[in-house]
Amino acid sequence: MSEGGLAQLFMTMRPALLRFLLARGVSHGDAEDILQDLFIKATTVAGPIAEPKAYLYRMADNLVLDRSRSAVRRKDRERAWVEARSGDRLDVDDAPSPERAMIARDRMADVLQTLQALPQRTALALRLYRVEGCSQQQIAEQMGISLSAVEKHLQRAYRSMRDCRVRLDAEMGNLQRLNDQGGNKVADGG
Amino acid sequence: MADELTIMEAIQWRLRLRAGLVEDWEAFTIWLEGDPGRAAIYDEVALAEIDADEALPMLQVPPAANDDHHEHARSLWRTPWIGALVATLIAALIGLMALPRLTAGDEFYTISTAKGEHRLVQLGAGNMIALNGGSRITLRKGDEHFASLEAGEALFSIRHNEQNPFELSIGDDRIRDVGTRFNVIKDPSSVRIAVGEGTILFNPDGEAVKLVAGQGLRRMRTAQPVVHSVDSSAVGAWRKGRLAYREAPLADVVADLSRALGKRVSADQRVANRSFTGVLQIERDPAALVNSLALLLDLQVRSVPDGWQLMPRGRAAD
Numbered sequence: 001m002s003e004g005g006l007a008q009l010f011m012t013m014r015p016a017l018l019r020f021l022l023a024r025g026v027s028h029g030d031a032e033d034i035l036q037d038l039f040i041k042a043t044t045v046a047g048p049i050a051e052p053k054a055y056l057y058r059m060a061d062n063l064v065l066d067r068s069r070s071a072v073r074r075k076d077r078e079r080a081w082v083e084a085r086s087g088d089r090l091d092v093d094d095a096p097s098p099e100r101a102m103i104a105r106d107r108m109a110d111v112l113q114t115l116q117a118l119p120q121r122t123a124l125a126l127r128l129y130r131v132e133g134c135s136q137q138q139i140a141e142q143m144g145i146s147l148s149a150v151e152k153h154l155q156r157a158y159r160s161m162r163d164c165r166v167r168l169d170a171e172m173g174n175l176q177r178l179n180d181q182g183g184n185k186v187a188d189g190g
Numbered sequence: 191m192a193d194e195l196t197i198m199e200a201i202q203w204r205l206r207l208r209a210g211l212v213e214d215w216e217a218f219t220i221w222l223e224g225d226p227g228r229a230a231i232y233d234e235v236a237l238a239e240i241d242a243d244e245a246l247p248m249l250q251v252p253p254a255a256n257d258d259h260h261e262h263a264r265s266l267w268r269t270p271w272i273g274a275l276v277a278t279l280i281a282a283l284i285g286l287m288a289l290p291r292l293t294a295g296d297e298f299y300t301i302s303t304a305k306g307e308h309r310l311v312q313l314g315a316g317n318m319i320a321l322n323g324g325s326r327i328t329l330r331k332g333d334e335h336f337a338s339l340e341a342g343e344a345l346f347s348i349r350h351n352e353q354n355p356f357e358l359s360i361g362d363d364r365i366r367d368v369g370t371r372f373n374v375i376k377d378p379s380s381v382r383i384a385v386g387e388g389t390i391l392f393n394p395d396g397e398a399v400k401l402v403a404g405q406g407l408r409r410m411r412t413a414q415p416v417v418h419s420v421d422s423s424a425v426g427a428w429r430k431g432r433l434a435y436r437e438a439p440l441a442d443v444v445a446d447l448s449r450a451l452g453k454r455v456s457a458d459q460r461v462a463n464r465s466f467t468g469v470l471q472i473e474r475d476p477a478a479l480v481n482s483l484a485l486l487l488d489l490q491v492r493s494v495p496d497g498w499q500l501m502p503r504g505r506a507a508d
Contacts, residue, residue, distance in 0.1 A: 016219075025226070054211050054212045057210070065233070068237060111241045126246070161235075162234050
């Protein structure tokens with residue numbers, strides 16, 4: 001599909017994409033912003049695209065995820081700034097307070113720990129899927145197992161990953177409340 | 191509240207949509223509309239996938255378990271890294287039989303990154319190297335226990351191997367690893383090491399300095415190495431665009447910034463030894479970042495081709 005073609009397709013799909021974005025939990029205003037971004041991307045995309053309609057949906061979905069991520073990153077940045085100013089960040093404290101220990105905790109280390117705890121074959125399937133970019137069919141062939149067994153491995157991995165993220169977000173939320181309250185009281189986990 | 195069914199459905203959608211056709215996306219829209227809580231669960235799953243993507247390359251995959259080892263060897267042979275693992279096992283067996291090594295005879299190859307580029311290098315089954323921008327590393331074909339950092343910065347995640355420990359060359363210095371995650375920077379004037387997990391030996395046949403998690407070492411040219419404490423959770427934080435310093439000379443900071451920003455950032459001789467403590471977040475606009483660093487240190491910024499130089503204040507920028 002040519003460049004102009006994708007932009008044209010975008011126009012005919014606009015109502016469907018807006019419906020998707022609203023279902024995706026985005027506010028009406030943000031959905032309009034995302035569609036604007038999407039339109040610009042659609043006009044500048046280079047090269048032919050195999051499934052242009054699905055491609056536009058996927059781009060819209062990615063833009064929603066980008067927004068959620070930059071909101072999280074903004075929080076991280078504010079945190080890093082506070083740490084740098086208070087000097088806690090870089091000190092190796094002999095007896096770190098629980099709050100400090102939580103602040104200093106590396107999110108990635110937690111995720112890595114979750115992945116390390118996965119059964120070996122599950123970790124392998126996940127690695128092939130995400131790092132090597134194999135399709136589920138290719139993983140089934142490589143591992144010598146059925147397609148549904150691949151799905152089970154991946155579902156199990158995603159379940160652990162999702163639970164890890166939810167736990168980390170809850171801790172972060174607690175921390176935020178802790179700071180808001182001047183560290184006097186630990187807020188309920190919720 | 192997230193119920194089991196919704197979570198599993200969200201995961202299934204995420205998996206299905208990777209190769210999804212337009213019909214899948216339409217069906218997904220209808221699923222989302224079925225309950226306003228579903229979008230948030232799907233978000234959790236998709237964002238967790240992004241978290242995992244960042245961590246996965248550092249995952250140390252253990253060697254095949256003994257009980258189903260044969261099955262692995264048969265079905266996974268085509269996976270490149272399993273092939274490498276088996277090749278290593280064969281190499282180890284050959285070593286045991288005290289025969290000359292049959293692995294590719296010392297074939298070295300170099301991997302380099304442009305400034306601002308990040309690259310992951312998998313070394314055998316369990317070892318992973320994350321190469322920062324403007325860096326160069328030499329590896330030996332078929333040998334997952336050797337690497338030489340020629341220039342720049344790299345984060346190493348190494349699985350411990352009693353028989354055949356990983357060794358890293360940094361110019362004339364050596365690091366022997368005892369199962370760990372550590373970061374190394376090699377600039378023309380200095381070598382800097384920080385250990386995030388485990389233990390390493392610096393120059394095992396010389397000074398034999400043992401570094402544990404939370405310790406770092408810095409050596410200026412040929413001076414004696416100096417050990418100091420580091421924040422172990424910040425080791426390798428450059429991969430997330432965060433540079434953390436504690437009383438670091440400005441020369442080190444600008445060298446790191448050059449790699450991270452893909453720009454030529456330098457410090458005038460007169461201020462190169464100024465000390466900096468703080469955290470720099472790389473995803474900001476490069477010019478603004480350099481300016482805020484200058485402001486913190488009360489310095490002046492001069493534009494140079496493809497970058498900036500930090501200078502003492504009050505002197506006409508020529």
